[in-house]
Amino acid sequence: MSYHGSARKFLESASIDVGDTVRVEKPDVTYEGMVLDRADDADDRHIVLKLKNGYNIGVEISDAKIELIERGSEPKIELPPVDVSEDPNLPDVSIISTGGTVASIIDYRTGAVHPAFTADDLLRANPELLDMANIRGKAVLNILSENMKPEYWVETARAVYREIDAGADGVVVAHGTDTMHYTSAALSFMLKTPVPVVLTGAQRSSDRPSSDASLNIQCSVRAATSDIAEVTVCMHATMDDLTCHLHRGVKVRKMHTSRRDTFRSINALPLAEVTPGDIKILDADYRKRGSAELELHDRVEERVALIKSYPGMSPDIIEWHLERGYKGLVMEGTGLGHCPDTLIPVLREAHDMGVPVAMTSQCLNGRVNMNVYSTGRRLLQAGVIPCADMLPEVAYVKMCWVLGQTSEPGRVREMMMDNIAGEIKDRTSIAYFRGLIR
């Protein structure tokens, strides 16, 4: 077990192990439930119980007494054998795990998280997948997605490449939700793929009744068997546990801290609405299965910064990045692509040094247009690259990737302004921006 310090002593004093059902008495309340394991980094002042109603609760132990009600059986559960024999009539889908909530297959009895992600784990949790595809699972990383970084994008892209090269008809990438849209953008630029590559995750872990993991995984496997051979994100479309949206990997963003329908296409419609049994196309302008040859372009430049502009921001911040040898800067400006005019001289300096500077908007929706106001025109004259309707996060990832392909300033500018993976749309539809209350 992962308990340590006082909490471990507290449990050991009554010879209680993870999985045992216990009664814990506190001065004013008594709990009955099964002792769950905790994260390694948890404090030693609480134990966690799974109550009969299914909820987990942390109990502070300082004034608590504990007694055993029923010894748990062996923490290793008896699982029904899973039939993973291949069905030649079904497509082959590989599921690659990078970590995050969706990959945390919870042992329902002990609450412990399986760090090693296998196809068996997934299939036990989602036996429905067996009817959809021959599933093969692989853990590439096991990290929380806030700790993602460019070198992990590369590892993930290589793993996806290997699966497709080995014959997978589609790949699902399980990923934490925090930075899934950065990774989906990275894979979009790094991979040319003849088959679907679908990122998915979960906002609630699978030990919670409200978990979205199961629907997201099933819809992702469905999307991986579809005709949409692009890098996409497949996550809940609404708060109901019924349908997912399939978003283009370069046009999507996490837009809510906790809701299951947090991922939204920005400056685009979702490509499709997906249920475990069906795909309904919403935007027919996608790359079809088999129409591209498999290619991997996995070089990235890590010395790139994403810098948000704000009132009162000092030009020294930009200066520091130049002194530290950053090779590219992406500004998250205001409105149509502006920043305080006090920054213009140092941005020109960056450009003159051969460090490309790209401009996006913290409005997120709409497109940068730097010809309307004098600040925009002056920024253009200083060499700043306008990023059209690209999200700031996508422009950042793209700059890392472009600088991995070339360091020639003119070519960097061209590539940043070219539509490479669907990240720039020539036309904007009014349907892309809604969100009205009434």
Next chain:
Amino acid sequence: MSYHGSARKFLESASIDVGDTVRVEKPDVTYEGMVLDRADDADDRHIVLKLKNGYNIGVEISDAKIELIERGSEPKIELPPVDVSEDPNLPDVSIISTGGTVASIIDYRTGAVHPAFTADDLLRANPELLDMANIRGKAVLNILSENMKPEYWVETARAVYREIDAGADGVVVAHGTDTMHYTSAALSFMLKTPVPVVLTGAQRSSDRPSSDASLNIQCSVRAATSDIAEVTVCMHATMDDLTCHLHRGVKVRKMHTSRRDTFRSINALPLAEVTPGDIKILDADYRKRGSAELELHDRVEERVALIKSYPGMSPDIIEWHLERGYKGLVMEGTGLGHCPDTLIPVLREAHDMGVPVAMTSQCLNGRVNMNVYSTGRRLLQAGVIPCADMLPEVAYVKMCWVLGQTSEPGRVREMMMDNIAGEIKDRTSIAYFRGLIR
């Protein structure tokens, strides 16, 4: 006129002045229209004509010929006299201008921008205002809002204070849209007001047929005469030129680069729907007229940074801010309030040095909850202050303001986590986040 260089010579060669109607012949096209003045910083290779259809066009002069059709009358236009005599039955509304598109009262004949903003200008453009209030105008600043900074927030707050102190029944602040939501947050914290303070702006200047300036100003004056004695933002509610939404100044954000309905309440409903003639309350939980005494708390700390986190971000960036003497940091993290775990030691160092670090989410919607995942718990242990459902921009402004009131770390934490001006809501409604395509 503001033409210089070749463009000035081109006009002077035919003795043409701003306001004259001319014919310009190019090898493949001929234009007829009135010569408009240009911005001082414009290039000298174009002249600008107002065509008969009302649109302005820039004409490249290198291969052009110009001839006079009709001499313009004096650039000073004969304006109908405006009756600005006070009507004792109408409320007194002061309009304070800080600059931006809305305050650029275009001289329709010459295209020149009036930098000096007077009530006369406004009333000529919007005679409807005369029936709504006794209007008094005042220019405080004349800047593009991307150049706003904390010291200008202070100037603006003082100007609003003076107007209210002098008896205004409501104040409208004309402001550029780029950073209007930062300024509305600043005024929300700096001013306790017994009357409405309404910020407004325009996405399209008033010389364009699609300008939103007129409706926004009229609805803002209406809101300034209402019972809602808070700092608010009043801008188009939809793409139609019919209604505005009145947003709480600490719960609003510019969410589209160009659309007129760009301002959206985030994690809140708009307070009201406003037309020039009517106000419909959407959220009755607002401060009523007369229920607060007028107070000004205008000290701010300028050495505060808003820092967006991204995959691969280096802790050195935080280190640099500490070395440079920044007094407070606001992180725009991912998901529920996370950042790369490589940043945790330096954020702890900041906290230990007495530099408060606050955490918000780049999801924008939803609230930070740092108890769910280990990264969040570790950040809390490092002393990071969770910002609930505050927008990153609002948390940044609030940190500047809080550090202007106190430098005592415990008090800073308390004030950051307290609801001071409506910036923190205890409860979140599912109605706050929509934007579904279907």
